Amino acid sequence: MTQFEERRMRLAEAMEAGGDWPDRSPWIRDAVAALPRHLFAPDRLWCWDGFHYQPADRAEDPELWAAEVYAGPSDPAVTQVMGGRASSSISCQAVVVDMLDALMLQEGHRVLELGTGAGWNASLLGWRAGPGRVVSVEVDAGLAAEARRCLAVAGADVDVQVGDGSLGWPVGAPYDRVISTYAVDRVPWEWVAQTRGGGRIVTPWGRLGHVALTVAEGGGSATGWVQGLAMFMPSRGSEAGLGWSEVRGDGPPQDERPVARELLSLRDDAHLLFAVRVVLPDVVVIMNACDGTAVWAHDGVSSWAMLSASDDEGAAIAHQGGPRRLVEELERARGWWVSEGRPELYDFGMTVEPDQQYVWCRDPVAGSRWPV
DSSP: OOHHHHHHHHHHHHHHHTTOSOTTOTHHHHHHHHSOGGGGOOSEEEEEOSSSEEEEETTTOHHHHHHHHTOOTTOOEEEEEETTEEEEEEOOHHHHHHHHHHHTOOTTOOEEEEOOTTSHHHHHHHHHHOTTOEEEEESOHHHHHHHHHHHHHHTOOOEEEESOGGGOOGGGOSEEEEEESSBBSSOOHHHHHTEEEEEEEEEEETTTEEEEEEEOTTSSOEEEEEEEEOOOOBOTTOOOSOOHHHHHOSSOOSEEEEEEGGGGGGGTOHHHHHHHHHHSTTOEEEOOOTTSOEEEEEOSSSOEEEEEEOSSTTEEEEEEESSSOHHHHHHHHHHHHHHTTOOOGGGEEEEEOSSOEEEEESOTTTSOEEEO
16 A cells, blocks of 8 residues: 555545535545545645744655645645745645535536636546536646646646636636635625526635525526635735734733633634624634634734633633724624524525625525625
């Protein structure tokens, strides 16, 4: 058994143990088995050491390289780093599988993929839809060229084009299915306009979850439910705002006070975390403390907050700075979530229309809604 076969088997078994193989889409497991991830991985990958990305070169350390390709179900293989940030990856297998399941792809469907990256996801789409049925758009010409090469080696007949994914690819429209491999804060109307009535669009939204939209007959709107929670890279060039260290700076906090310990559940409750993302769309929440006791939040401009556990079992300590009082905003967001009966992320959905789009809770017409 080769190192790849053993690692692939372990990853498949971990997916099985976690219930990550969808029952309604058995084809996905067959496609993953037929199209191994390592065929699409460049010779240099990037590992996060807790502070920076470090290279993992196939020639110098093949075991480390293979371990990055076939890590856990929720671990991506970073293939490109720009400005110290990951800018492209072979997405974690569990999320790829979940999004393909949400797409409800059938043989013969005409598919548009936005964000070719390494080409692995495009190959899986082609395996299901059939030869010549998938067009994939990649903004980075170098990545597009390498993806074409890998797809050819894998025997996948996928048309890779260089272009701005936010514009879709009108040449092949209308499509039965549209899928994005990068996160958007607003769903481009071009995607809806290029999808047939009754067609389906699956895209990460807000870098925190993915949504599946069905286009109305006549194409006047698209609506659908949130399908899952995961972190996604944004579209190239859309990385707005500063990072945590830049917003936090080196100065002392302007405010320190105790807060209810329940606010620390942001670390552990995916449903609360998603609700906060909906209610406070410009606030980034990070669970990244070395001791595992803190939650960081910032607005990408000048306001920040840090929550940490205290010795008192009934409280936590909050520090914050900047013109906004993010701690109070987080408390109000959690208060809304509790008052609504703690809705799960699957209780949220999105509607996209030509002149507006919004996220709603539980009911697209009568439920609470927030403009995107």
